[in-house]
Amino acid sequence: MISGVEKRLGILGLLLLAPWQAWAQTAPWDLQTLLQQMAEVQSVSASFTQTQTSPLLSKPLASSGVLSYKAPAYLCKVTLAPIHETFILDHQQITVSGGPHDQTRVFNVSDAPQINGLVGGVQAVLSGNAGTLKQLYIAKFDGPRSAWELKLVPRSESVKKLVQSMTIYGNGRHMTQMKTVSPDGSVTDMQISETITLAH
Amino acid sequence: MRTNRWTLLLWVLLLLIGLVVDASSDYRTKMSNFLPHSAPLAQRVLERQVNGGAASHLLLLSIHGAPTPVLATLSQDLAQTLRKNHHFVDVMNGDTQSTAPLQQFVWKNRYLLSPNVTPSQFTVAALHSALQHDVGLLATNLGPVLSQSLPADPTNAVMGVMTNLRVPGTGPAVQHGVWTSANGDAAILLVHTNASGFDLDAQQRDIHFIQTNFDKIRSKTVGAQSTEIGLTGPGVFGVQTRDIIEHDVTLLSTLAILGVVLLLLYAYRSPRMLLLGLLPIISGAIIAIAVVSLHFGFVLGITLGFGITLIGEALDYATYLFTQTSRREDANDTLKRIWPTLRLGALTSIVGFSAMLASNFAGFAQLGLFSIVGLVTSVLVTRYVLPPLVPHQFYAVGAGNIARPMGWLIRHRRPARVVFLLAVAAAVSILLMHRGPTWDKNLMNLSPIPPTAQALNVKLSKELGIPNEQYFAVFSTDSAQQALQESEHLGSLMKRLKTRGQISAFDLPSNVLPSNATQKARQSALPTTTVLQSRLHQALVGLPFRSGVFAPFLKDVAAARAAPLLTPADLPPALALRFDSMLLRYESHWVVIAPLMGVSTPALVKQTLSAHKIDLVDLQQQSNVLLATFQHEAVMLAVVGSTAILILLWIGLRSIRRTIKVAVPLAMAVVLTAAVMTFDDAPLNIFIVMGFVLTVATGSNYCLFFERAVPGDPLWERAIPAIVLANLCTVGAYGLMGFSDIPVLHDIGMTVALGTFLSLIGGAVMSLPRASVQA
Numbered sequence: 001m002i003s004g005v006e007k008r009l010g011i012l013g014l015l016l017l018a019p020w021q022a023w024a025q026t027a028p029w030d031l032q033t034l035l036q037q038m039a040e041v042q043s044v045s046a047s048f049t050q051t052q053t054s055p056l057l058s059k060p061l062a063s064s065g066v067l068s069y070k071a072p073a074y075l076c077k078v079t080l081a082p083i084h085e086t087f088i089l090d091h092q093q094i095t096v097s098g099g100p101h102d103q104t105r106v107f108n109v110s111d112a113p114q115i116n117g118l119v120g121g122v123q124a125v126l127s128g129n130a131g132t133l134k135q136l137y138i139a140k141f142d143g144p145r146s147a148w149e150l151k152l153v154p155r156s157e158s159v160k161k162l163v164q165s166m167t168i169y170g171n172g173r174h175m176t177q178m179k180t181v182s183p184d185g186s187v188t189d190m191q192i193s194e195t196i197t198l199a200h
Numbered sequence: 201m202r203t204n205r206w207t208l209l210l211w212v213l214l215l216l217i218g219l220v221v222d223a224s225s226d227y228r229t230k231m232s233n234f235l236p237h238s239a240p241l242a243q244r245v246l247e248r249q250v251n252g253g254a255a256s257h258l259l260l261l262s263i264h265g266a267p268t269p270v271l272a273t274l275s276q277d278l279a280q281t282l283r284k285n286h287h288f289v290d291v292m293n294g295d296t297q298s299t300a301p302l303q304q305f306v307w308k309n310r311y312l313l314s315p316n317v318t319p320s321q322f323t324v325a326a327l328h329s330a331l332q333h334d335v336g337l338l339a340t341n342l343g344p345v346l347s348q349s350l351p352a353d354p355t356n357a358v359m360g361v362m363t364n365l366r367v368p369g370t371g372p373a374v375q376h377g378v379w380t381s382a383n384g385d386a387a388i389l390l391v392h393t394n395a396s397g398f399d400l401d402a403q404q405r406d407i408h409f410i411q412t413n414f415d416k417i418r419s420k421t422v423g424a425q426s427t428e429i430g431l432t433g434p435g436v437f438g439v440q441t442r443d444i445i446e447h448d449v450t451l452l453s454t455l456a457i458l459g460v461v462l463l464l465l466y467a468y469r470s471p472r473m474l475l476l477g478l479l480p481i482i483s484g485a486i487i488a489i490a491v492v493s494l495h496f497g498f499v500l501g502i503t504l505g506f507g508i509t510l511i512g513e514a515l516d517y518a519t520y521l522f523t524q525t526s527r528r529e530d531a532n533d534t535l536k537r538i539w540p541t542l543r544l545g546a547l548t549s550i551v552g553f554s555a556m557l558a559s560n561f562a563g564f565a566q567l568g569l570f571s572i573v574g575l576v577t578s579v580l581v582t583r584y585v586l587p588p589l590v591p592h593q594f595y596a597v598g599a600g601n602i603a604r605p606m607g608w609l610i611r612h613r614r615p616a617r618v619v620f621l622l623a624v625a626a627a628v629s630i631l632l633m634h635r636g637p638t639w640d641k642n643l644m645n646l647s648p649i650p651p652t653a654q655a656l657n658v659k660l661s662k663e664l665g666i667p668n669e670q671y672f673a674v675f676s677t678d679s680a681q682q683a684l685q686e687s688e689h690l691g692s693l694m695k696r697l698k699t700r701g702q703i704s705a706f707d708l709p710s711n712v713l714p715s716n717a718t719q720k721a722r723q724s725a726l727p728t729t730t731v732l733q734s735r736l737h738q739a740l741v742g743l744p745f746r747s748g749v750f751a752p753f754l755k756d757v758a759a760a761r762a763a764p765l766l767t768p769a770d771l772p773p774a775l776a777l778r779f780d781s782m783l784l785r786y787e788s789h790w791v792v793i794a795p796l797m798g799v800s801t802p803a804l805v806k807q808t809l810s811a812h813k814i815d816l817v818d819l820q821q822q823s824n825v826l827l828a829t830f831q832h833e834a835v836m837l838a839v840v841g842s843t844a845i846l847i848l849l850w851i852g853l854r855s856i857r858r859t860i861k862v863a864v865p866l867a868m869a870v871v872l873t874a875a876v877m878t879f880d881d882a883p884l885n886i887f888i889v890m891g892f893v894l895t896v897a898t899g900s901n902y903c904l905f906f907e908r909a910v911p912g913d914p915l916w917e918r919a920i921p922a923i924v925l926a927n928l929c930t931v932g933a934y935g936l937m938g939f940s941d942i943p944v945l946h947d948i949g950m951t952v953a954l955g956t957f958l959s960l961i962g963g964a965v966m967s968l969p970r971a972s973v974q975a
Binding site: 057059182183188 | 335336338339340343344345347348350351744745746749
């Protein structure tokens with residue numbers, strides 16, 4: 001699923017980023033390399049479909065929506081179906097709006113470390129911020145460039161009550177899937193298809 | 201001699217009776233006793249709330265001086281230490297333990313507390329829609345959190361309780377798991393003490409415990425060496441005030457007594473005379489306390505403190521006597537000679553203070569009676585008890601030296617008069633050009649609490665999101681349950697006011713604890729287990745929930761149906777505090793005091809509430825009214841007292857011309873003092889006005905002596921040291937009071953010291969006859 005933007009960017013990118021591409025091909029493929037490459041990402045927009053199991057439910061719940069990211073610290077998840085909900089993490093501020101109660105709540109990440117634990121990892125990976133990532137999680141990186149996986153286990157006890165582990169799957173600079181396992185046994189599986197704009 | 205013995209016996213007997221009455225008197229220190237008898241219920245209740253109510257149990261703590269993570273560690277460690285001490289009911293610092301009791305209480309009792317619990321919430325259709333809603337919630341990011349509470353609370357009863365309990369305002373910021381100031385430069389804790397703010401010994405113990413434990417924790421914490429803790433709250437204020445007053449009163453009164461003793465010793469060269477000089481004022485105080493106690497049934501602390509100040513001129517009576525006896529004149533003869541002047545001088549003071557008797561304020565009325573009885577007793581003791589006790593041919597050796605500068609002034613009184621008049625003219629122009637408010641409008645400026653301590657309290661209250669409560673809806677009922685039911689009715693009225701934008705938020709006791717009737721109604725709205733089970737079964741049709749998921753719901757509803765009704769004793773500390781500050785027993789009534797926030801149109805709100813027989817009390821206005829009443833009374837007392845003094849002088853001197861000669865220097869002294877006290881556009885306050893009354897009472901004695909002067913007469917020459925010595929004692933004692941930081945001591949001290957000194961100078965340069973003194 002390659003959009004027109006990326007096609008054009010690809011052609012430009014071949015010319016503009018050729019030396020860098022060459023370097024990247026030869027560098028060893030590890031978490032550090034991934035994060036360095038991610039740091040080049042200026043913005044991402046993506047659509048997602050998600051299935052969520054719950055110990056309370058006899059069948060998984062499906063939802064879908066769009067994601068967007070702007071470097072260095074803006075992350076937005078908009079669930080479009082079945083219920084409209086917007087979740088924005090912008091630097092230190094979290095805004096949640098919509099949902100079944102149709103309320104808007106704004107708070108600081110320091111007020112809600114658990115919620116930050118849910119999304120802070122994604123933000124850290126996208127911005128290539130190794131420091132934050134290691135501060136929040138024990139990270140385990142595996143797999144080749146075309147099919148890497150990064151398993152994040154929260155360090156904080158309060159975050160662990162929400163998220164047991166979070167595994168991000170990807171191909172090169174693209175995130176393709178994210179799987180979150182909660183201590184109550186529920187599993188959230190998010191399939192992502194991204195469009196990336198790189199910094200010049 | 202026989203009469204003398206009987207007089208002495210009578211005096212000793214009266215003193216003994218006085219002492220017995222004094223010892224068994226009821227001494228009261230609370231400000232509320234000072235309030236007018238006619239104060240409305242709301243004002244009296246509010247005053248009690250402010251000065252000893254539930255909120256007086258709160259201490260606000262702030263730790264600052266290090267990066268936020270260090271402050272957070274200190275906050276956690278301090279909170280844990282304080283929680284182990286049973287003197288603290290509740291210690292909140294924003295961690296999970298701070299809110300756990302509240303959360304547990306709400307969760308456990310949600311079906312009795314939640315306004316959402318109505319029969320219509322438990323129909324099949326309503327249950328189905330609630331469950332559908334729950335499915336939506338599970339699909340959100342917070343789904344995993346909800347899977348723990350949802351099986352027990354699918355109708356979200358907890359949400360209804362939390363909406364009711366939500367405090368208006370944002371509350372403090374949370375950083376690193378604890379409450380902090382907005383920018384994180386301070387960690388904030390809220391401590392609820394067992395002791396009320398008025399139990400000063402307990403408050404001091406608790407404050408000391410906090411400080412010493414903070415010091416211990418700080419020394420063990422890395423990077424915390426430069427941190428400091430700030431404490432504030434009614435208890436801290438109480439302890440600080442007591443400390444400041446104790447310090448000032450102890451230090452200044454010791455210095456004053458030392459100064460006066462040295463001065464009198466220099467003048468008399470006799471310790472015996474020094475002690476004799478105290479007899480009139482001590483007798484006056486003993487009898488005055490007894491009479492006040494017998495008449496009012498109790499004695500205010502303030503009466504004791506001020507009363508002694510008011511009858512301070514009684515010290516002068518003995519001075520007038522002791523410095524005018526000579527080798528040729530016995531004390532008895534001296535007294536007979538000066539008695540008309542002394543009597544008129546004492547009478548002017550008595551008449552001046554008697555205006556206070558008519559005051560609406562119990563405090564002023566007591567002070568009036570105290571000073572009248574005290575002065576009458578003192579002057580009688582001086583007249584009938586002292587003379588036989590003075591040794592034959594006693595002569596105050598040092599008095600002449602003390603009065604020497606005054607002799608010089610009297611010799612040069614013509615040029616001095618010009619200087620004095622110029623000064624008065626300057627003072628008048630300063631007073632006329634006075635800009636800014638005449639009166640000090642801020643009640644807190646009269647408080648002995650230092651401004652920095654007041655500022656810390658304002659800052660921390662703001663950081664904690666404690667709203668500045670100014671308006672209260674107040675009503676009283678016969679029982680607590682009736683109060684709660686009416687509070688529930690008021691709730692819907694308040695919501696209407698909020699929708700109309702007339703208020704932004706409100707709180708009610710029934711938000712914290714519903715009435716028994718409402719709790720019972722909620723219990724009966726809950727279906728029986730069998731009914732609920734079958735309805736739930738139907739409601740779950742078509743929804744993806746696993747079977748048996750909602751067993752906790754069935755169990756909790758069944759438990760709530762049979763649960764005993766909640767009482768105030770069941771409330772966790774934080775809620776109990778809030779509840780007790782809004783519903784309290786006053787005499788035989790139960791009074792609801794509900795705070796209203798963001799009142800945009802007080803007049804409209806007042807009108808709406810009064811239609812339901814509810815008062816809207818404006819705390820700011822109440823305190824303004826109280827202050828204005830105080831000021832009005834003080835000025836009235838001063839004016840009535842001064843007029844009475846003028847009339848008395850006119851009667852006593854039987855001449856308008858002579859009366860004017862006494863009154864003019866006094867008036868000039870007051871004008872000069874007023875100009876100094878209000879220099880640089882400083883406002884007046886009631887303490888300064890009380891100082892004027894004291895100045896006139898004491899200063900009139902000097903002016904009377906000067907007016908009766910016969911320059912050149914050796915007997916009159918002896919009178920000058922008497923007046924000078926008396927004035928030096930007054931200026932010394934009051935002048936030292938003027939060094940205090942406590943507004944009441946500072947203002948009265950400065951005013952009286954300056955006023956009486958200027959009365960002395962004024963009397964010397966203005967009242968003396970034109971003929972020059974033959975040296």
